[in-house]
Amino acid sequence: MESLNEREYGCQSLVDFRRRQFLRSTAISTVGLASAGSLTHFAERLARASESKQANKLLAKNLIILWMQGGPSQLETFDPHAGTKIGGEVKAISTSLADIQFAHTMPKTAELMHQATLVRSMISREGDHERATYNMKTGWRPDPTLIHPAIGSVVCHNTSDNLEIPRHVSILSGEWPARGGYLGSELDAFKIDDPKNPLPNLISYTAPEVLEKRLADLQNVVEKEFRRGRIRNLDKEKTMHESSTGRARTMMSSEQIKAFDIGSEAKNVLDSFGDTPFGRGCLAAVRLIEQGVRCVEVELSGWDSHVENHALQSGRCNILDSGLHALITQLQERGLFEDTVVMCGGEFGRTPQINVAGGRDHWPTGFSTFLAGGPMRRGYVHGKTTSELMQREKDPLSGVENAVRIEDLHATLLHSFGLDFTQELQTPIGRPLAISQGNIIKDLLQA
């Protein structure tokens, strides 16, 4: 059943649904002799284009999360405090936004600050990697009784697309990729490695004719035998196994798969992202969004700098800076920036205090998250952290102005998609639960 919210907003409206159906059917009938894969590909693009043009409200349609696993230091990235007791070796540089400085490790991204929103006052209650990652990805603290869906899964759950490839993708995903949680494993992110490598499991290791024989035997011999004496529509009503096999086969030969192939991009575009797995992941994210994928997560790990903080963070920033800058630039050049929210951050920040090993430890009270695109405000910095070490160590929250809780960030992001995050969904534990328990931070959004 369609909710009021679905009727009200953007791509979920009935009007839009009819338009997309019309476009699809028109495309199919117009280019009747072309291959099925190309037709879907073409129609999906038309449908997406129509979404962009018809929106009455400024709403996000796509989400890219640049996930910094391990806890990036706010001090070595977006909140430098250079020259103070807590600044360490970091130097500050100007950004394109007056009076706002980044760490010198992020020079390219600094040029784009006038188009972004920076939250310098993120807080949470989780200081453990696994729990904090769960918290940041789902907007909920871990609960032994329930697995909450990641924000990308929530967005996919509330939208519909006719894609032959997954709508939720996680690139370079580590130990804790985005999951569908209680919304179902079908909303788990489709995990891929470095985009320079072929997609996992998409290519049959046997010759095509062997595969077709195997599939024919499967359907006509083995499945037929299993269906005997069981529920009439066994696949549709119960297992979905045969239909999933069919969809997997379709995906294997879909034209849309090309979106994963960054090799077709011009050399200067490839170079702009940096010759790193993360850089290539960012480029793939742009291509996937362009194709119609709703949510893409790209992970850059290795930020857990308990030892030699500055060197480690600088190395990571070098990779992040190129990827993030090129990602935003390409989204703009391809006309996707207004529809796509980009969120860049990790599960927590790092301590203002530098430890005896030259490292910084976990710091969930006053860390930074970078936002850009979609309806997020342009050229805005929210919140502030103090340079006073003692004050921070004794009472961490006292050193944070305009603190933003993780659930508030989630509520704001979901609102930017036009989703009613207060709607309660029935969970497997029999308890209706709101999608998010946070409050919208209106300052983060365009008026």
Next chain:
Amino acid sequence: METSIPPILNSANSDADFVVSARPTPVPPPQIGHQSAERSLPITRRERFLRRSLSIIAVLGVLGGLLWATSPRARLSKPTEEISSDVPESVQATASRIDAAMLAEIERQELAVAPPADWLTVARRISLALVGNGLSLEEIRVVEQLPESQRIAWWTEYLLEDRRSADYLAERWTRATVGTNNGPFLVFRRRMYVEWLADQFQKNTPFDQVVREILSSKGSWTDSPEVNFLTATLDESDKGRPDAIRLAGRTTRAFLAQRIDCLQCHQDYLGKVNFTDEIAGATPTDDADSTSRTGEQADFHQLAAFFSSAKMDNPFVGIKNSDVDYKIKYLNADEESEVAPTVPYRRDLLPETGETRERLAAWITHPENKAFARATVNRTWALLFGKPLVEPIDSIPLSGPFPAGLEVLAEQFVKSGFDMKQLIKTIVCTEAFQRDSRIPESYETKASSDSELSELEVEEKHELAWAVFPLTQLRPEQVAASIHQSARIKAIDNNSSIIAKLELFGGVNDFTKAYGDRGDEEFTPQTVTIPQRLLVMNGSYVSEHVDNNPIANASSRIAMLAGNDKLAIETAYLSVLNRKPSGAELTAFCDRLHDTRGDARSKAVGSLFWTLINSTEFQWNH
């Protein structure tokens, strides 16, 4: 369909025996190392001799180690008489009562009942439930040697004595009690907790005792592995106290099948949590309305308060008992208030004295607190059937109504002294467990002898009433282990070589991770995803298990050893699906294997393996 069996090959317990024979001969124990003659050497050459000797010893040591690591231990070759194939009278009697109760309900709904499944299908169900994969060809050949009427009882008993089943049960209960997260660094050792639980299952320690030890545990997480139940919830911000709220949620769900988490924040305004002071022996639904009350926020926190007595001041000492220290600001209250530990129902069963958590443990496991027995029975039923008697698995209303069979099983579980192995044997012995998962159109059933036979068709209601064995999707680790086992002629068990066991362990872990671990929600129905199908269709895990590999893979061994197409196909079906092929299947695949030789034949059998592994039948319990 019967297949003629060629003569036994002339090698004891080789793969060939299992491929072609139903009566393998015992294998001699592996010979490790050997004796060599020594000769004395002149004293002047002593040093050189010593050096050489040391080198030889070192080389022999390495070779011996390798041999030890790669050699299987003494293997099961025939049904041993130490394992009983008799069903205890009490088990049979309880099973009969359950059958009667279930059949009455089926008749009330006027449903057709499936006929008994063949023994191999039932054996596969038991194997999936207790060790997480289907039967190996070796195991099938061994069990086949028994009279058919004894096979299921013997196989159940055999697996319950096998360490694999203790390990597998322990992992399932670990998920229910501490989840799948890595937990806090250093102070949580999940592996030790699993092993401790497995030891208890292996010894068949009464389950109430196991739970009491978990709930009242103290000491360090290494010396007392059960303590990990508590330390799994330790957080940096909790100042050395395990998270009482998380522990209360886990405990009530896993051990009482009560979902009272919503009371953590507010009263039960939805009427979903009801407590009743159920009297032992009374019919639960008789006067449930008059004795039950809806849950209050205090109910949850009073339970959680029990766990606030656990504290860790010194990591070297671990968890110790301390004073209760639990405060909460209730919804709409102005101030925090101290919460004294107590229980939400049957307070008469709570000991008045004793250490705080020990009192809670005694109350939870009290024979008259039936929720404990019901919760355990329901989870064990789910383990065997793939779905619980009451869904969701951890929510059974205290005041019922209860599905047919639950109360009988729960009562017997209490009477047996919380004997987990007997509970499993009882469930296996029921008609519900041994029924087919389909109803042949021409089958005349007990409950529907008057029905129009041609109209018989399985519907969801048949599964709900257990009139047919329910179809459930295998969990990821079951898919992985079944793929691996189907590709090996011999069972990978405790007698296998270290390398074989490591290969299984690593393969299952990697596959499960790629497939998507269900985590704590492993008995919640899920749909198969496209990446999961792609992984099985095209992933390296399957290809490595079906490709041409005459040393390791069953498909290649069968291609080499089976004397004819028919036998090759039948053996492949037994290895993968644990059944023989139908006539139509035999005909279809004979066509694929016809006139193949050498590599081509191996590839053709490999293709057959791929096809079977990718089927619904393989990836579902039925």
